[in-house]
Amino acid sequence: MRAAVCPSYGPPEVVRIEERATPILEPGQALVRVQAAAVNFPDVLLVADKYQISVPPPFVPGSEFAGIISETCGETDGFMVGDRVTGTGLFGAFAEQVATAAAGLARIPEGVDAGTAAAFGVGHRTAYHCLRSVARIGAGDDIVVLGAGGGVGLAAVQLGVALGARVTAVASTPEKLAVARQLGAANLVNHRRAGAQRPGSESSDGDLRDALRTALPDGCHAVLDPVGGALSEPALRSLRRGGRFVTIGYASGDIPRIPLNLVLVKGVHLLGFQFQDVPPAEFTRNETELRDLLRSGHATPHVGAVYPLVDTAKALRHVADGRAVGKVLIDVGGMG
Template structure:
């Protein structure tokens, strides 16, 4: 499984869940800290998409092609990831954190027999949703998966927290703590 944006909150959750399900995960992220964090949660291969050719780096990481790509990023990463799928693979679009909706060449979908899927919670039926929620609750309770809190900000620093996310510097989830007044306005609290 290739996970794009593997250092963000959705990406790190995807890395953990794919690993828990037995997948070999290739994490694609922009910084050493994000890739290192993805490795701590089970990613086996790490790809820096900001240095060089992402398509070549993915081909090297997954020479036989991936079974699936999970994409919460969109933008320029989507096509190289799509090209990294093996025949019959699945490309799951989760969102567009890059702010750019990708344009996918449909000839690749045809030639490789790829399945392109969109993921939204409202598309899951009530029975399947309840089953998935119970499985996730068990994984969380057992400690098999856990949210990665990259930083905690007091409420009066909410703008700084949002700026960190908007600039793509957030690793995992950023939490705004409504209970804690700010003591130091220059440094967010670590979890």
């Protein structure tokens, strides 16, 4: 089988296409013929050995895939050859075939294509669990979404709107903000020119703190931050008293240093997101609601770019340079 392989740590360009043996299954595993895989920022970090977990090279990067089961071994939780499934893992997705524990697979709903299924998992699941169980937003709440042009950010915009919140989207380019507007964002902030724009009004210059104050004079109920860096502190300052700041990741490459006096003075809650911290009953509820949104078409990932498997390095570079709008996919074996 063909696979994208990281032979040694480095920039995305170290990744190359190689022929590899078909994985041998262990009991409880399924072999999935991959149709589509999604590129996430941690994939870039793993290749560069800058993630919190190291994977010894050579390895196949890629953490999110969709495809068809071609073989099973032992008890596989009811999954059978021919089932259309999605899955996630730390690595291994950028290949024509993936061996994975059947217990971690999910069936693709009828009518949903493989590309949509691959793009949906990590970003939308992260955003929804954050919104429902960490930020605990409700109808009428004001939320700020940083990195609103990326996979998690755009998912948070779309899902926040679906939950009845008023969303202020913060992103780095007009193109990214235009998609956020299409998905229902009420306020738009370009943090590179630090202007705040409400639909139908002109943007104004100023720093991000001022832009958020203009957009949200009474402050916001919650901030979702998958970016970190210099954006975190002004976003934290935009919270109203008792608000919730959820840190998800650090796509900027810079872990922020937050003045804790802001937390004390404003009485806000500073929270981190990990899937395993969501209470089991809420996790099940969230997953059910999210799949219903996918099945009904009320939540659909925005795919900004698609690359063939041979161009995996280019896809990783696209994400590494911050050019991704929504999700970036790799067409491995036909995404229909």
